[in-house]
Amino acid sequence: MVSNTIQFIYQNKIVKLKNPDPNRTILDFIRSDLKQKGTKEGCAEGGCGACTVVIGELKNRKLIYKSINSCISFLPTIDKKHLIVIENLSLKNGKLHPVQEAMVKFHGSQCGFCTPGFVMSMFAMYKNFSKFSDETIDETLSGNLCRCTGYRPIIDAAKSLNLKNTNDYFKKNEKKIIKMLSKIKDRDIEICFDNKKYFAPKSLKNLKRILKKNSNTKFLSGGTDLSLEVTKQRGEIEKIISLNSVKELKFIKKTRKFIEIGSGVSLYEFQNVIKSYYPDFYNILKRYGSVQIRNVGTLAGNIVTASPIGDSLPLLLSLDSRIKIQTSKSIKIVPLSEFFLSYRKTKLKKGEFLYSVEIPINKQNHFRAYKISRRFDDDISSVCASFNFLIKKNIILKAKIAYGGMSEIPKRASKIEKALTNSVFSEDTFYKAKNLIDDDFSPIDDMRASKDYRADVAKNLMMKFFYEVSSKKNLRVN
């Protein structure tokens, strides 16, 4: 079944939009069509959080709430979801939602431009967690910027929610929303608007059918990179195929040797899976963009974007990850180290898409990752380094090292790896080997960091890895 009409819930009603402009953002729709001006536009690139809204979606017949940046989300992606904006939080009689009450009580607002975004992020937290630890609060607010209140009162407001009853109006209304969302049929979406087309197939079979008939299409996953072609570069994307509704791409497979992540899995979901295998991977992901970005962005999107400073890439490279590419005929398995060809160029051919990522599990290995960025939260790295070592009896049996921000593609430090393999795990070995950074890489030089800074940081991170592992292993440092 194919439909040209998207359907979503807004204020307890199903809204239907026939052939909406696929390049239009949810923010534009909220402000211009719904005439709700509480949701603000600050940066229009996902960086400030002023445009944060909450999307309710069904998962295993349960409603989950996600904060998203409406400024970089295309309108058709709202299909089969519940849209909640700031104006919907208070009751008709004017009673504020507990999150709003807390912001008032703790003076969490001054000029108020950022406030709706903060409230919506806190609202998503309030709905998804039963307790709000300092860590949860920091993570929740990392994608919202305020230039005048200062964060302390806002954090205090968030902390005070621990004392509030979470049985709010939305809880009472949940069954009704679930019923309404279930009523919207699963179907393929195919939209035509002027010269633009948008497809959202429900299955791999339908996706392949669309691909056969439509060349020059762009794949959309979280859109945290792609949407900027419209919102920042003022371009137009004529043909989009959204991979978000393809059920077969939303899987996580765990075996004793590897975990496989389907390309439709969000970074937020992935961070909670990788945590128990590689805690450092989790720590890096927690500093990847913001919750709003990770709620929609995917590992697959990060890989295909092929940015030299893509955060997951050095980590995946040092772990010897492999990717599965769906071609028109079959699935091809490619080591990630062979995927990046030159600046933002990959092996992916027209019409091919990333099916999944396979990450080996090596419990014996020492895995560490470091992200150096100008700000701790919500910033892309200047240098990202990842180390994956097998050490036995103080001898390095395997050394896998990869860096981001050190060349036009994220890549392995092959000369250093060679020099370290079969060497003694010692300060002296690392001290000598770190100078090979200059042979392995010629760092990029841009507004984030100079090439000399990057080279120095890369060397220092090698030493950091050594000192951290040696202190943990209680190895001799000499």
Ligand SMILES: Cc1cc2nc3c(=O)[nH]c(=O)nc-3n(C[C@H](O)[C@H](O)[C@H](O)COP(=O)(O)OP(=O)(O)OC[C@H]3O[C@@H](n4cnc5c(N)ncnc54)[C@H](O)[C@@H]3O)c2cc1C
């Ligand atoms: C505010 C903000 C903060 C950010 N912070 C970080 C950060 O800290 N670290 C970092 O590394 N990145 C960061 N990014 C960049 C961005 O989040 C990543 O590039 C992201 O992983 C892209 O994933 P996506 O699912 O949103 O991809 P999309 O934007 O949907 O797609 C990106 C590209 O990949 C293609 N594509 C997507 N999925 C597939 C697939 N399955 N097969 C083939 N092609 C595909 C698309 O056609 C497009 O060319 C940030 C971006 C923003 C806006």
Ligand code: FES
């Ligand atoms: S307007 Fe800044 S994140 Fe959307």
Ligand code: FES
């Ligand atoms: S209150 Fe003014 S930007 Fe936050």
